[in-house]
Amino acid sequence: MPRQPNVMEIHLPDWIDSFLAGCRDNVPSIRDRMSLVIEAARINVSRGTGGPFAAAVFETESGKLVSVGINLVASGRLSILHAEMVALSLAQMKTGGYDLGRHGLAAHELVTSTEPCAMCFGAILWSGVRRLVIGARGSDASRIGFDEGPKKRNWKTELEARGIAVLCDVERKAAVRVLRDYCRDGGEIYNARKGAG
Amino acid sequence: MPRQPNVMEIHLPDWIDSFLAGCRDNVPSIRDRMSLVIEAARINVSRGTGGPFAAAVFETESGKLVSVGINLVASGRLSILHAEMVALSLAQMKTGGYDLGRHGLAAHELVTSTEPCAMCFGAILWSGVRRLVIGARGSDASRIGFDEGPKKRNWKTELEARGIAVLCDVERKAAVRVLRDYCRDGGEIYNARKGAG
Numbered sequence: 350m351p352r353q354p355n356v357m358e359i360h361l362p363d364w365i366d367s368f369l370a371g372c373r374d375n376v377p378s379i380r381d382r383m384s385l386v387i388e389a390a391r392i393n394v395s396r397g398t399g400g401p402f403a404a405a406v407f408e409t410e411s412g413k414l415v416s417v418g419i420n421l422v423a424s425g426r427l428s429i430l431h432a433e434m435v436a437l438s439l440a441q442m443k444t445g446g447y448d449l450g451r452h453g454l455a456a457h458e459l460v461t462s463t464e465p466c467a468m469c470f471g472a473i474l475w476s477g478v479r480r481l482v483i484g485a486r487g488s489d490a491s492r493i494g495f496d497e498g499p500k501k502r503n504w505k506t507e508l509e510a511r512g513i514a515v516l517c518d519v520e521r522k523a524a525v526r527v528l529r530d531y532c533r534d535g536g537e538i539y540n541a542r543k544g545a546g
Numbered sequence: 547m548p549r550q551p552n553v554m555e556i557h558l559p560d561w562i563d564s565f566l567a568g569c570r571d572n573v574p575s576i577r578d579r580m581s582l583v584i585e586a587a588r589i590n591v592s593r594g595t596g597g598p599f600a601a602a603v604f605e606t607e608s609g610k611l612v613s614v615g616i617n618l619v620a621s622g623r624l625s626i627l628h629a630e631m632v633a634l635s636l637a638q639m640k641t642g643g644y645d646l647g648r649h650g651l652a653a654h655e656l657v658t659s660t661e662p663c664a665m666c667f668g669a670i671l672w673s674g675v676r677r678l679v680i681g682a683r684g685s686d687a688s689r690i691g692f693d694e695g696p697k698k699r700n701w702k703t704e705l706e707a708r709g710i711a712v713l714c715d716v717e718r719k720a721a722v723r724v725l726r727d728y729c730r731d732g733g734e735i736y737n738a739r740k741g742a743g
Contacts (some may be wrong), residue, residue: 358556468667508684
């Protein structure tokens with residue numbers, strides 16, 4: 350008889366608590382939201398808990414910090430654990446439903462240190478967020494060896510057509526620095542066929 | 547101080563055990579592999595544990611059943627819990643690594659009752675599977691209201707270019723029947739912007 354695990358249990362690293370303890374409840378400025386995310390990516394690398402990617406969900410209007418996700422592919426041993434997937438899932442757990450855009454909730458946004466890969470692009474569609482805020486470009490990630498996967502050329506338009514605004518190049522230089530430092534220090538370019546996020 | 551869950555815990559429904567108890571360890575025929583997956587999709591609906599989608603990971607050569615995933619979006623309250631994501635993650639947990647294509651493992655394949663959506667397309671890229679076997683087409687899912695999301699027109703070629711063979715229309719009629727029955731019985735077309743998988 351074939352057997353398989355009946356529970357998928359994904360643990361966040363311990364440092365996330367002290368990181369959150371240093372965060373404000375509300376972060377009004379978009380650049381500050383991105384700086385927070387970039388800092389999480391940097392810590393993820395320095396603590397050896399994952400790749401140089403982080404993401405967070407905020408309430409767009411108030412800037413309330415809902416969740417912080419980091420890349421956990423290597424430490425969690427699951428290829429789906431890109432930072433965006435973790436952040437979106439934690440936000441959905443916290444708000445108690447699979448649709449962050451449902452009636453009665455404030456509008457949510459995903460702030461991500463690097464342009465989402467093909468998988469995360471799709472995940473954003475189904476998450477219910479109303480805005481996507483991006484730091485480093487996909488080409489910045491590709492330059493150090495990560496693979497974004499094939500996305501449609503007009504992927505931004507596709508998101509916007511579904512009511513998800515897209516804001517690019519927010520604190521891009523700082524976001525790129527985390528990627529470059531990771532590469533310079535010989536960080537693992539993980540994932541089966543490579544994969545950023 | 548912002549707080550968030552530190553553990554993501556995803557439970558499979560109880561019926562999965564008895565379902566697995568009825569499965570053979572090895573399923574040599576591709577059509578039988580698909581029938582098993584379609585049956586899991588049907589049970590997922592009849593037990594009320596999720597949408598009409600299932601997927602499984604097999605060792606391609608031996609037909610060894612590695613994992614069975616079902617759509618858990620509504621019951622698990624997470625929009626990423628498409629059947630393919632669950633099956634791939636369970637297979638990676640079982641084999642102990644994020645790359646099902648890594649050296650030393652037999653080649654793995656993902657058998658899915660319906661064409662993967664945009665998110666799952668990306669997830670397949672990073673999973674390490676070497677073959678994708680599909681039952682119902684994306685257009686079959688769209689016809690009953692599910693949204694596949696924007697995939698590149700040449701998505702099959704993109705997978706094949708990365709060493710992932712694609713086999714379509716396997717037991718398509720039976721796969722479509724599960725979708726139609728779900729629709730006929732008034733099943734929820736879940737997901738923020740709708741979403742198949």
